[in-house]
Amino acid sequence: MKIYLNGKLVDRARATVSVFDHGLLYGDGVFEGIRAYRRRVFKLPAHVDRLFESAHTLMLKVPLTKSALQRAVIQTLKANRLSDAYIRVVVTRGPGDLGLDPRKCSTPTLIIITDRIVLYPERIYRDGMAIVTVPTQRNIPEALNPQIKSLNYLNNILAKIEATNAGVEEAIMLNAQGYVAECTGDNLFIVTRGALLTPPPYIGLLRGITRDTVMDLARALRMPVREVVLTRHDLFNADECFLTGTAAEIVPVVRVDGRPIGAGVPGRATATLRDAFHRLTRTDGVRY
Numbered sequence: 437m438k439i440y441l442n443g444k445l446v447d448r449a450r451a452t453v454s455v456f457d458h459g460l461l462y463g464d465g466v467f468e469g470i471r472a473y474r475r476r477v478f479k480l481p482a483h484v485d486r487l488f489e490s491a492h493t494l495m496l497k498v499p500l501t502k503s504a505l506q507r508a509v510i511q512t513l514k515a516n517r518l519s520d521a522y523i524r525v526v527v528t529r530g531p532g533d534l535g536l537d538p539r540k541c542s543t544p545t546l547i548i549i550t551d552r553i554v555l556y557p558e559r560i561y562r563d564g565m566a567i568v569t570v571p572t573q574r575n576i577p578e579a580l581n582p583q584i585k586s587l588n589y590l591n592n593i594l595a596k597i598e599a600t601n602a603g604v605e606e607a608i609m610l611n612a613q614g615y616v617a618e619c620t621g622d623n624l625f626i627v628t629r630g631a632l633l634t635p636p637p638y639i640g641l642l643r644g645i646t647r648d649t650v651m652d653l654a655r656a657l658r659m660p661v662r663e664v665v666l667t668r669h670d671l672f673n674a675d676e677c678f679l680t681g682t683a684a685e686i687v688p689v690v691r692v693d694g695r696p697i698g699a700g701v702p703g704r705a706t707a708t709l710r711d712a713f714h715r716l717t718r719t720d721g722v723r724y
């Protein structure tokens with residue numbers, strides 16, 4: 437396997453970074469998770485834009501232009517002869533000293549890993565997933581905005597551990613006011629009386645690219661789509677619930693905190709959106 441590291445394609449065993457890299461010492465950096473389907477990189481420009489936005493807020497300079505980064509992603513996919521893949525782009529502050537001052541880090545580290553995608557088991561897509569709310573709240577935007585897709589995922593990891601301890605795969609994270617924000621690596625939607633509802637970004641969540649795609653698909657299917665503040669009560673009484681993310685795609689949710697959602701099986705609107713999403717992944721994207 438070849439890894440793109442600072443402008444070169446190197447073997448996996450040689451793809452190493454300094455122990456002084458602030459990505460490691462402080463989680464100082466940003467990343468993107470992207471997918472390729474049948475030699476098309478899905479939503480590549482949107483992912484590159486989001487990476488640059490996260491980096492801009494952190495005053496971290498991405499060492500390539502947007503178009504050169506797109507080319508580097510494709511170069512890495514081709515080097516590994518992958519037609520379906522999960523792609524991880526990472527930009528760290530680079531090596532510095534043991535202090536946290538980013539001014540001591542002169543050269544950012546750029547890494548592109550392309551690998552085969554590891555999915556949830558098929559039964560989760562067929563039968564739906566059970567999820568729970570967890571005690572760890574989503575970071576408040578005033579402290580660390582969840583819109584920054586940074587290398588510091590401890591907030592999400594704590595919630596993931598709580599989900600695992602509760603015997604489920606995913607956690608619903610609430611914001612500091614107790615409103616539904618998102619899951620540890622996915623956005624959350626409900627369907628209520630035919631309308632597709634999801635929390636607005638100001639609640640404190642990452643505006644997922646799959647989230648945006650699903651909202652566009654629903655509008656094209658003439659479904660009403662609304663960003664609204666949601667409570668746990670709204671989730672419990674929804675007709676359908678599902679999660680969205682680049683790796684997971686669209687995952688039906690059938691149980692929240694022990695309450696069955698709707699009929700307790702994956703819903704019709706969820707299935708329709710999953711079909712539309714899969715069709716889009718086959719026709720959309722940057723070809724290579």
Ligand code: PMP
Nearest residue numbers: 621622623642644645646681682
């Ligand atoms: N929320 C969080 C916290 C995430 O890390 C991710 C992606 N990994 C998402 C939502 C989904 O975003 P996207 O659809 O862009 O993958």
